[in-house]
Amino acid sequence: MVSKNQIKLISSLHQKKYRFANQLFFAEGVKVIQELLDSDLELEHLFTTQNDFETVSLHKRSEISESDLKKISALTTPNSCLAVFKIPVEKSLTQSGLIVALDDVRDPGNLGTILRLCDWFGIEQLVCSVGTVDLYNPKVVQATMGSITRVNVVYTDLGKFISESNLPVYGTFMDGESIYNSKLPSEGIIVMGNEANGISGSIENKVSKRIAIPRFGDIQKTESLNVATATAIILSEFKRNS
Numbered sequence: 001m002v003s004k005n006q007i008k009l010i011s012s013l014h015q016k017k018y019r020f021a022n023q024l025f026f027a028e029g030v031k032v033i034q035e036l037l038d039s040d041l042e043l044e045h046l047f048t049t050q051n052d053f054e055t056v057s058l059h060k061r062s063e064i065s066e067s068d069l070k071k072i073s074a075l076t077t078p079n080s081c082l083a084v085f086k087i088p089v090e091k092s093l094t095q096s097g098l099i100v101a102l103d104d105v106r107d108p109g110n111l112g113t114i115l116r117l118c119d120w121f122g123i124e125q126l127v128c129s130v131g132t133v134d135l136y137n138p139k140v141v142q143a144t145m146g147s148i149t150r151v152n153v154v155y156t157d158l159g160k161f162i163s164e165s166n167l168p169v170y171g172t173f174m175d176g177e178s179i180y181n182s183k184l185p186s187e188g189i190i191v192m193g194n195e196a197n198g199i200s201g202s203i204e205n206k207v208s209k210r211i212a213i214p215r216f217g218d219i220q221k222t223e224s225l226n227v228a229t230a231t232a233i234i235l236s237e238f239k240r241n242s
Contacts, residue, residue, distance in 0.1 A: 110227050
């Protein structure tokens, strides 16, 4: 069973300040939870309405009613399970290979999808500005579908990080050179901007190569691509050319 204190704690983890105060986050759904259990993350406790996850020791696994699960779930229609994990210590960055950098990406679904794309294309490091949505937001965790365990994500002063790097910096702009005509390296920083405003002026000044995804439609009235969609196209081209 789940206690009132546990319900109170897990409910508080919906908010960033309490996740970091307690150094805990939660995940929902069998597939996502199993991915996290198979990683080096440390499980705090698992709550399930089913008789499953038998490999998890009984002192870290509790049955929960559907009504109690609904009280702590971040989903409109709760799954059958929820697990609380400890937030791991942030790892250091390595200035090598391709690095994706996010300049104030605010939508949890976009961050989760971009993280999955990094995992898919073998990008091992994702750098986020301090204004980017929290990695451990429940919606981000859900959208990553387990990729959160396979990509090193670091939050830092993005301008300072870029200034101190010796890697070429690629930024996505509407007036940039077509990515299909660009010579793309196997190492570099790829900056993706905010959903509404794109790359900020302070970061734009640090970009060494402006690239763009050209529009092919006859009407050409679409203003921009979703940042996650754009990331998929750009990573595909970088990997295809490397």
